[in-house]
Amino acid sequence: DQQVKQNSPSLSVQEGRISILNCDYTNSMFDYFLWYKKYPAEGPTFLISISSIKDKNEDGRFTVFLNKSAKHLSLHIVPSQPGDSAVYFCAASTGYSGYALNFGKGTSLLVTP
Amino acid sequence: GAVVSQHPSRVICKSGTSVKIECRSLDFQATTMFWYRQFPKQSLMLMATSNEGSKATYEQGVEKDKFLINHASLTLSTLTVTSAHPEDSSFYICSGHSGNTIYFGEGSWLTVV
Numbered sequence: 641d642q643q644v645k646q647n648s649p650s651l652s653v654q655e656g657r658i659s660i661l662n663c664d665y666t667n668s669m670f671d672y673f674l675w676y677k678k679y680p681a682e683g684p685t686f687l688i689s690i691s692s693i694k695d696k697n698e699d700g701r702f703t704v705f706l707n708k709s710a711k712h713l714s715l716h717i718v719p720s721q722p723g724d725s726a727v728y729f730c731a732a733s734t735g736y737s738g739y740a741l742n743f744g745k746g747t748s749l750l751v752t753p
Numbered sequence: 754g755a756v757v758s759q760h761p762s763r764v765i766c767k768s769g770t771s772v773k774i775e776c777r778s779l780d781f782q783a784t785t786m787f788w789y790r791q792f793p794k795q796s797l798m799l800m801a802t803s804n805e806g807s808k809a810t811y812e813q814g815v816e817k818d819k820f821l822i823n824h825a826s827l828t829l830s831t832l833t834v835t836s837a838h839p840e841d842s843s844f845y846i847c848s849g850h851s852g853n854t855i856y857f858g859e860g861s862w863l864t865v866v
Binding site for chain 2: 642644674676681682683684686729739740741742743744745746
């Protein structure tokens with residue numbers, strides 16, 4: 641039962657434009673959300689996170705938006721760079737589970753020159 | 754920053770044998786570590802929570818007798834895949850947390866032939 645869903649398996653964006661990666665979740669108990677970047681056969685690299693008490697968090701080119709009523713979050717990357725090409729995973733956790741994460745299936749982002 | 758190291762990064766074993774994967778927190782103490790598995794182009798799935806000095810907690814559908822987890826010290830958790838089968842071939846990743854930050858290992862790619 642996938643509690644975190646990333647419905648777009650892939651996304652292609654031109655360099656310099658905005659990349660928007662979407663994530664939906666079903667468990668209303670989730671209170672902490674994270675985005676990771678991952679290359680094949682490597683561990684995930686943390687990008688940005690957001691607590692459920694916020695609706696936006698920004699770090700450089702990365703911004704995460706959280707819409708609790710819609711159980712939806714998105715990661716915006718602007719401007720997109722070719723080095724951003726990777727698989728992006730959305731993850732969520734609850735206070736009860738501590739640091740155990742529920743991951744989406746990932747979205748493969750390709751940034752073209 | 755805190756580092757989690759996994760070893761080996763790649764291992765090939767024969768069907769029916771056992772293989773051990775180590776996960777070490779290099780500069781922090783981890784009372785709890787987590788083991789994930791990722792099949793190709795799939796999500797990272799939480800397998801179990803490894804608790805220092807006590808039994809691991811396994812997620813539904815994960816065979817505890819097949820995936821033995823030992824967390825004998827605050828800096829080392831091991832995952833032993835017993836009587837490995839080709840369907841156990843996967844990418845295994847561990848994580849630990851220091852403070853509020855989650856750190857992932859580099860991952861271990863297991864191929865059972």
